[in-house]
Amino acid sequence: MKKKEEVRKTQIMKAAYNAVSELGYDNVTLQHIADNAGVSKGVVHYYFNSKQNILLELLESITNQIYRYELEAIDKHQTAIEKLKAYLDAVFISPQKNRKFYSVYLDFLAQANGNEDYKRINMNFYENCWGIGKEIIELGKKEGVFRQESDTLTNAKMMRALIDGSLIQWLTCNEEELHQFYKDSCINSILNLLQYSKE
Amino acid sequence: MKKKEEVRKTQIMKAAYNAVSELGYDNVTLQHIADNAGVSKGVVHYYFNSKQNILLELLESITNQIYRYELEAIDKHQTAIEKLKAYLDAVFISPQKNRKFYSVYLDFLAQANGNEDYKRINMNFYENCWGIGKEIIELGKKEGVFRQESDTLTNAKMMRALIDGSLIQWLTCNEEELHQFYKDSCINSILNLLQYSKE
Amino acid sequence: MKKKEEVRKTQIMKAAYNAVSELGYDNVTLQHIADNAGVSKGVVHYYFNSKQNILLELLESITNQIYRYELEAIDKHQTAIEKLKAYLDAVFISPQKNRKFYSVYLDFLAQANGNEDYKRINMNFYENCWGIGKEIIELGKKEGVFRQESDTLTNAKMMRALIDGSLIQWLTCNEEELHQFYKDSCINSILNLLQYSKE
Amino acid sequence: MKKKEEVRKTQIMKAAYNAVSELGYDNVTLQHIADNAGVSKGVVHYYFNSKQNILLELLESITNQIYRYELEAIDKHQTAIEKLKAYLDAVFISPQKNRKFYSVYLDFLAQANGNEDYKRINMNFYENCWGIGKEIIELGKKEGVFRQESDTLTNAKMMRALIDGSLIQWLTCNEEELHQFYKDSCINSILNLLQYSKE
DNA sequence: CATGAATGAGGGTTCATTCAT
DNA sequence: CATGAATGAACCCTCATTCAT
Numbered sequence: 001m002k003k004k005e006e007v008r009k010t011q012i013m014k015a016a017y018n019a020v021s022e023l024g025y026d027n028v029t030l031q032h033i034a035d036n037a038g039v040s041k042g043v044v045h046y047y048f049n050s051k052q053n054i055l056l057e058l059l060e061s062i063t064n065q066i067y068r069y070e071l072e073a074i075d076k077h078q079t080a081i082e083k084l085k086a087y088l089d090a091v092f093i094s095p096q097k098n099r100k101f102y103s104v105y106l107d108f109l110a111q112a113n114g115n116e117d118y119k120r121i122n123m124n125f126y127e128n129c130w131g132i133g134k135e136i137i138e139l140g141k142k143e144g145v146f147r148q149e150s151d152t153l154t155n156a157k158m159m160r161a162l163i164d165g166s167l168i169q170w171l172t173c174n175e176e177e178l179h180q181f182y183k184d185s186c187i188n189s190i191l192n193l194l195q196y197s198k199e
Numbered sequence: 200m201k202k203k204e205e206v207r208k209t210q211i212m213k214a215a216y217n218a219v220s221e222l223g224y225d226n227v228t229l230q231h232i233a234d235n236a237g238v239s240k241g242v243v244h245y246y247f248n249s250k251q252n253i254l255l256e257l258l259e260s261i262t263n264q265i266y267r268y269e270l271e272a273i274d275k276h277q278t279a280i281e282k283l284k285a286y287l288d289a290v291f292i293s294p295q296k297n298r299k300f301y302s303v304y305l306d307f308l309a310q311a312n313g314n315e316d317y318k319r320i321n322m323n324f325y326e327n328c329w330g331i332g333k334e335i336i337e338l339g340k341k342e343g344v345f346r347q348e349s350d351t352l353t354n355a356k357m358m359r360a361l362i363d364g365s366l367i368q369w370l371t372c373n374e375e376e377l378h379q380f381y382k383d384s385c386i387n388s389i390l391n392l393l394q395y396s397k398e
Numbered sequence: 399m400k401k402k403e404e405v406r407k408t409q410i411m412k413a414a415y416n417a418v419s420e421l422g423y424d425n426v427t428l429q430h431i432a433d434n435a436g437v438s439k440g441v442v443h444y445y446f447n448s449k450q451n452i453l454l455e456l457l458e459s460i461t462n463q464i465y466r467y468e469l470e471a472i473d474k475h476q477t478a479i480e481k482l483k484a485y486l487d488a489v490f491i492s493p494q495k496n497r498k499f500y501s502v503y504l505d506f507l508a509q510a511n512g513n514e515d516y517k518r519i520n521m522n523f524y525e526n527c528w529g530i531g532k533e534i535i536e537l538g539k540k541e542g543v544f545r546q547e548s549d550t551l552t553n554a555k556m557m558r559a560l561i562d563g564s565l566i567q568w569l570t571c572n573e574e575e576l577h578q579f580y581k582d583s584c585i586n587s588i589l590n591l592l593q594y595s596k597e
Numbered sequence: 598m599k600k601k602e603e604v605r606k607t608q609i610m611k612a613a614y615n616a617v618s619e620l621g622y623d624n625v626t627l628q629h630i631a632d633n634a635g636v637s638k639g640v641v642h643y644y645f646n647s648k649q650n651i652l653l654e655l656l657e658s659i660t661n662q663i664y665r666y667e668l669e670a671i672d673k674h675q676t677a678i679e680k681l682k683a684y685l686d687a688v689f690i691s692p693q694k695n696r697k698f699y700s701v702y703l704d705f706l707a708q709a710n711g712n713e714d715y716k717r718i719n720m721n722f723y724e725n726c727w728g729i730g731k732e733i734i735e736l737g738k739k740e741g742v743f744r745q746e747s748d749t750l751t752n753a754k755m756m757r758a759l760i761d762g763s764l765i766q767w768l769t770c771n772e773e774e775l776h777q778f779y780k781d782s783c784i785n786s787i788l789n790l791l792q793y794s795k796e
Numbered sequence: 797c798a799t800g801a802a803t804g805a806g807g808g809t810t811c812a813t814t815c816a817t
Numbered sequence: 818c819a820t821g822a823a824t825g826a827a828c829c830c831t832c833a834t835t836c837a838t
Contacts, residue, residue, distance in 0.1 A: 008801090023313070023805075024309070024310065024312065024313050024379075025225070025309065026224070026225035027313075029320070029812065029827080029828065029829085030828085030829065030830085031827095031828090034307060038805065039802075040803045040805090041803085041804070041829090042801095042802065042803055042804065042830095042831090042832090043802060043803080044829065045811080045829085046800095046801070046829085047801095050829085050830080051828095051829065079398055080829090085394060088315055099307075102314040102315075103309075104253070106305075106308055106309045106312065107309045107311070109304045109367060109371060110223070110224065110302075110306045110308070110309035111223070112371050113223070113229075113302040113305065113370060113371070114223050114302075117286065119371060119373060121314075122371050123371065123372065123373075124388065126368065126371070126372070128341030128350075139827090146815095154380075154384050155388075157365075157384065158361065158365070158384055158385075158388045159275075159362075159369065160368065161246075161360075161364030161365040161367075161368050162357065162360055162361050162364055162365040163364070164363075165359070165360030165361055165362070165363040165367075166357070166360040166364075167358075168308060168360075168364070168367075169356065169360050169363070170365060171312060171816085172308060172311050172312070172321050172322065172325070173322065173325070174318055174322075181353075182356075185353050185356065185357055186360075189354075189357045189392055192391060192392050193388055193391050193392065203818095223813065228810085228811060228812080229811075229813085230811080238799060238819080238820095239819060239820045239821060240812090240813095240820080240821065241814095241815090241818090241819060241820050241821065242818085242819060244812085244813070244814085244818080245818075245819075249812080249813080250811095250813090402822085406822085409762055421711070422708065422710065422711050423621035423623070423707065423708070424622070425711075427806085427807065427808085428676075428807085428808065428809085437823075437824090438823060438824045438825065439809090439824085439825075440809095440810090440811090440823065440824055440825065441822075441823060442826080443808085443809065443810080444821095444822070444823070445822095448808080448809080449807095449808065449809090454799095479784040499828095501707075501710040501711075502824095504703075504706055504707045505707045505763060507703055507707070507769060508622065508700075508703045508704045508706070508707035509707075510769050511621070511700040511703065511768060511769070512621050512700075513621075514735070517769060517771060520769050521769065521770065521771075523767065524769070524770070534601075537711065539803090552778075552782050553786075555763075555766065555779075555782065556759065556763070556783075556786045557705070558762070558766065559758075559759055559761075559762030559763040559765075559766050559783075560755065560758055560762055560767070560786075561757050561762070562761075562762040562765060563757070563758030563759055563760070563761040563762030563765075564754075564762075566754070566758075566761060566762075566765075567723065567754065567757065567758050567761070568720050569710060570709050570710070570716060570720065570723070570801090571720065571723070572720075579609060579751075580754075583751050583754065583755055584755075584758075587755045587759075587790055588643055590789060590790050591786055591789050591790065595776060603797095626831085626832060626833080627833065627834085628832080636798080636799095637798060637799045637800060638799080638800070638833090638834095638835090639798060639799050639835095640797085640798060640799080641835085642834070642835085643797075643798075647833080647834080648832095648833060648834090700833075708805065737797090798838100799835080799836105799837100799838085800836100800837105801835105801836090801837090801838100802834100802835085802836085802837100803832105803833105803834085803835080803836105804829100804832100804833105804834100805831105805832100806830105806831090806832100807829105807830085807831080807832105807835100808828105808829095808830090808831105809826105809827105809829090809835105810826105810827090810828075810829105811825100811826100811828105812825105812826100813823100813824085813825100814822105814823085814824080815820105815821100815822090815823085815824105815831095816820100816821105816822090816823100817819100817820085817821100817822100
């Protein structure tokens with residue numbers, strides 16, 4: 001693939017991300033995406049062949065970007081607790097970015113029930129996220145700061161469930177200022193889940 | 200409202216629930232709903248004025264039904280722990296019913312970002328759910344089985360986040376047999392969240 | 399099928415016939431057909447489900463109509479020669495009608511190469527036409543006016559080849575007044591093909 | 598015109614012939630033609646200015662080639678009967694080549710009704726074909742093997758009608774092995790048309 | 797000369813909504 | 818009340834044509 005093609009695809013992908021986040025999955029049209037990218041409708045087809053393809057690549061692209069960002073974040077720290085906090089900082093990045101990502105991601109989750117391609121891509125994202133969770137929990141166990149008897153993978157899944165559930169709740173509650181609240185609550189709950197009793 | 204009208208609306212509502220759960224929010228047409236209800240397309244319009252209205256009432260109807268069912272479940276028990284288990288039993292009612300409800304509910308959550316009416320209805324559902332959570336947690340604190348220092352509403356919100364996050368995760372993982380796993384994990388995690396350390 | 403539906407389909411079919419004869423197979427749009435029928439574009443889909451269906455039914459309809467007309471024509475006469483002339487009268491019905499039918503029919507023949515449905519319908523038309531030819535030739539043999547030694551089906555096929563070839567030639571030559579010439583030449587040639595030498 | 602240009606145009610013309618014979622007149626795109634020729638879309642436009650032009654030149658080219666081939670064929674023989682058989686051998690050259698040529702030619706005939714350029718080119722082809730017929734028939738008359746009283750041009754036209762009608766019929770009947778049957782039947786019918794009675 | 801990226805008009809099709817019966 | 822025929826706007830997609838590189 002040539003460089004120009006790469007640039008164009010990225011440009012259109014970003015436009016699609018903007019368009020879906022603004023209009024929602026089923027209201028988005030190729031025209032919207034094209035307008036957002038500042039190109040003609042034909043160009044979008046030229047590079048992606050179909051609307052379905054754009055959306056597939058969009059889901060793959062944004063979940064991979066999120067994952068890589070989270071991965072980088074935890075790699076910068078050494079201890080389990082620090083990594084956990086860095087992870088949550090990465091996840092709860094900012095109200096604006098969370099709103100954008102989760103509104104689009106929620107659309108895809110809804111579509112996934114009935115679309116095996118979306119399911120597969122999301123499954124991959126889940127496994128990546130669980131992987132981060134496992135890494136942190138295992139380290140914490142080794143360090144002796146997390147309980148030994150709990151199942152690592154199970155807790156990793158619960159961690160992600162809590163995170164997704166929290167951000168979806170936050171998104172729907174429509175109050176920007178609750179972002180910090182959900183972030184703090186999430187961290188506390190996860191620590192409760194994993195740590196020895198602090199008493 | 201006459202009795203016949205009531206009957207008709209209920210019939211159409213059920214048809215809409217079936218149709219949306221089978222086809223997904225954006226693939227559903229009035230024709231599908233009408234077919235599923237065994238009536239003509241005109242009837243659907245006659246009683247609901249617009250497709251949007253059907254879907255609005257559908258969201259309201261199913262969230263209220265779920266809430267009432269959960270409320271009844273916890274009312275049958277006396278202690279916090281029993282109520283909590285009854286609540287989770289009601290929430291994780293069965294793979295079939297969870298699949299149906301959560302696939303439709305997820306569609307609505309996705310739509311809610313950009314539709315104030317959906318947001319309002321879902322907000323109401325959230326508050327109802329938090330109410331249940333609060334009731335259980337407060338009772339548990341009174342009984343002395345749950346930690347006193349934690350914030351009740353916050354924990355109620357985290358409970359619901361964990362539940363929704365778990366069922367969404369389960370839905371997308373596409374493995375029916377994980378239903379029990381997510382239910383058990385959810386209960387354990389919530390207990391961890393609320394109880395004194397068991398050591 | 400209700401009467402009204404029948405009427406509508408006929409109306410649209412006629413409009414499609416007009417539109418294809420005027421614009422040609424690949425230039426015809428649903429809008430043209432709808433305009434010609436005086437209805438909206440949606441109606442055409444309502445009754446035929448797809449453009450392809452309209453055209454399939456059109457081919458079937460016009461070939462069947464032509465066949466029935468030809469059949470009626472020869473049934474009104476008793477002798478082979480009279481039947482043959484009636485057949486040719488029916489085939490060379492008028493410049494206007496021949497132009498219309500053959501321009502549309504030629505379009506379908508061209509499409510048939512690569513469309514099994516069209517092929518099947520045309521094959522049926524061919525067999526009907528050969529049937530007429532066979533009936534006339536067999537009668538002529540019985541009457542003793544046509545040569546005995548020739549193969550009936552082969553001659554029936556050649557008769558139709560001559561007719562189609564003539565009308566296609568006439569159509570392309572673009573001179574209305576040659577219609578009579580081709581009709582006469584066709585009759586003479588067919589008689590030459592079938593009869594004993596007149597010397 | 599430079600040599601390179603000539604080569605390029607021939608190359609594209611052949612590609613167009615292949616493409617139209619495979620895909621049909623209305624399904625062919627410039628991309629198909631370009632792909633088939635192993636060049637870019639731009640080249641096709643550069644040498645022909647428009648798609649319409651390619652097709653025009655294609656019709657002219659293939660009809661001229663067929664005509665020259667038929668002409669050469671009859672020039673190799675001396676007597677009318679021999680020339681006639683050579684002509685039919687040239688026309689019914691092979692199932693493969695006939696299928697290719699007639700499927701494309703039929704497409705053009707269908708288009709001709711409404712396109713004066715195609716009509717003109719085909720008219721020229723007709724006149725060339727009639728010329729061959731006339732040459733053969735006149736020779737036969739001179740030789741005394743064909744009937745004197747018949748009109749030469751008329752019979753030449755009927756000959757061509759029979760040939761075209763036969764090959765179109767053969768094409769649509771979709772049975773390769775009938776090729777020989779139609780060839781034989783055509784020769785016999787033409788001889789019947791032209792010769793003195795054999796009794 | 798040659799490429800293929802870009803355009804945008806126009807196609808078939810879907811479907812919520814309307815309304816005559 | 819109930820039906821479903823009719824409408825037409827809006828969608829995705831195709832492709833001849835143009836033109837910068």
